[in-house]
Amino acid sequence: MAQEKNRPYGERFIAVAQDPRYSPEASLRPAGDGKRDREHPIPAVKEQQLGVQQLAWFGFTSVLPMAWNVTAYQGDERLGALTLAEGRGPVLEIRWRGGDPVQAERQLKHQIQRLERRGASVERVESATNTYRVMLGGSTVVLLARQRLFELSWPRQPAAVETIVRSFSDQSHQVFWRWTLYGVDGVAPGRWSLRKINLLPGGSRLEFVRHSRRILLGSWSMAERLLNGHSLEQWAATTIPLVKNNPAGRWSSTGTTRTFNVPERRWFRGWRNMLGFRHNRQANCIVWFQVEAPDTEERLFQVVAEGLVSPERPDHTSG
Numbered sequence: 305m306a307q308e309k310n311r312p313y314g315e316r317f318i319a320v321a322q323d324p325r326y327s328p329e330a331s332l333r334p335a336g337d338g339k340r341d342r343e344h345p346i347p348a349v350k351e352q353q354l355g356v357q358q359l360a361w362f363g364f365t366s367v368l369p370m371a372w373n374v375t376a377y378q379g380d381e382r383l384g385a386l387t388l389a390e391g392r393g394p395v396l397e398i399r400w401r402g403g404d405p406v407q408a409e410r411q412l413k414h415q416i417q418r419l420e421r422r423g424a425s426v427e428r429v430e431s432a433t434n435t436y437r438v439m440l441g442g443s444t445v446v447l448l449a450r451q452r453l454f455e456l457s458w459p460r461q462p463a464a465v466e467t468i469v470r471s472f473s474d475q476s477h478q479v480f481w482r483w484t485l486y487g488v489d490g491v492a493p494g495r496w497s498l499r500k501i502n503l504l505p506g507g508s509r510l511e512f513v514r515h516s517r518r519i520l521l522g523s524w525s526m527a528e529r530l531l532n533g534h535s536l537e538q539w540a541a542t543t544i545p546l547v548k549n550n551p552a553g554r555w556s557s558t559g560t561t562r563t564f565n566v567p568e569r570r571w572f573r574g575w576r577n578m579l580g581f582r583h584n585r586q587a588n589c590i591v592w593f594q595v596e597a598p599d600t601e602e603r604l605f606q607v608v609a610e611g612l613v614s615p616e617r618p619d620h621t622s623g
Contacts, residue, residue, distance in 0.1 A: 355369065357370050358484045360481070360483050361377075362379075362498075364476065365471075365475065365482060366398075369463070372395055373390070374485060374503070375389045383400070384401075396456060397455075397457045399457070400453065401452060402452040402453045403451075405451050408450060409434060409449045412448075415453070419445075425438070432469055432470065435447070435448045443458060445457045446465065448469070448472060456469070479494060480492065480494065483521055485503070487525060488509070490612050491612075492519045496514040497514065498512055499511050499513050507524045507525065508522055509521070516571075517597040517604075519608060521592075523591045524590045525588065530590065531590075536583060537562060540564065546566060546577060546594075559610070561581065562581050564579045574599040574600070576596075576599040578605055578609070579593070580592060580609050593611075
């Protein structure tokens with residue numbers, strides 16, 4: 305996995321790592337603040353279907369073939385890109401820019417005019433609003449104007465175009481964003497900065513910060529081997545330092561998620577360190593989160609805990 309420099313829209317960019325499962329830590333630019341819809345704080349979890357996976361990244365979500373892996377990433381909510389590959393061959397690049405739907409629609413029109421002047425064939429996708437399919441030089445590009453302008457580029461024979469376009473959603477106007485990739489499946493406030501990314505074969509982790517507060521979203525693979533017949537509480541009590549070192553901590557349940565709360569004192573204030581675990585049997589992984597924040601921010605703890613829902617049975621919708 306690699307980070308790449310931005311290139312102009314309409315110019316295909318391909319970057320494939322030797323091992324698509326590996327990623328070094330990446331420090332990205334802070335996500336910008338902005339007005340967001342507060343009526344539905346938890347983005348929806350889509351039904352898990354055989355042979356597909358859900359990708360959720362910087363406020364947008366899409367359904368992709370299960371065999372596709374992210375091999376390059378860069379940017380933040382206002383400007384960025386992801387490259388996906390199957391094996392060692394690139395299959396799709398997703399690029400985005402902008403910050404509001406009016407600007408995105410204006411940029412879409414400008415982009416279409418520029419591509420038509422270059423001789424591209426442009427046709428509207430009837431099943432989706434502000435969506436156009438572009439053919440140029442043997443490659444396929446789909447342009448979507450949502451909260452931002454998105455460019456989906458297939459460098460070779462296009463695959464799963466209709467499924468991806470139909471499932472594509474931009475939820476960047478919401479307060480909380482879902483993040484789903486390599487077993488990670490949880491939510492974090494959109495205005496928080498994504499400081500570190502670890503995407504490794506045995507476990508993945510995303511770290512978000514806001515002032516002195518912190519949220520971690522992660523997963524561990526081979527859950528059945530890790531648990532070895534024990535419950536999540538029994539396993540955590542012998543494996544996770546925060547649980548081992550705080551026997552007086554309080555366990556509770558939120559749906560299929562088990563949470564562990566430890567009260568603390570920081571800077572003469574009441575503070576809380578909360579861990580959450582869920583055993584995703586379908587993917588054979590343990591999905592987890594950690595929240596460190598003042599204990600007065602009960603809503604933050606509640607939403608992050610409720611966001612760690614099972615993809616087999618969605619518990620929340622975004623309207």
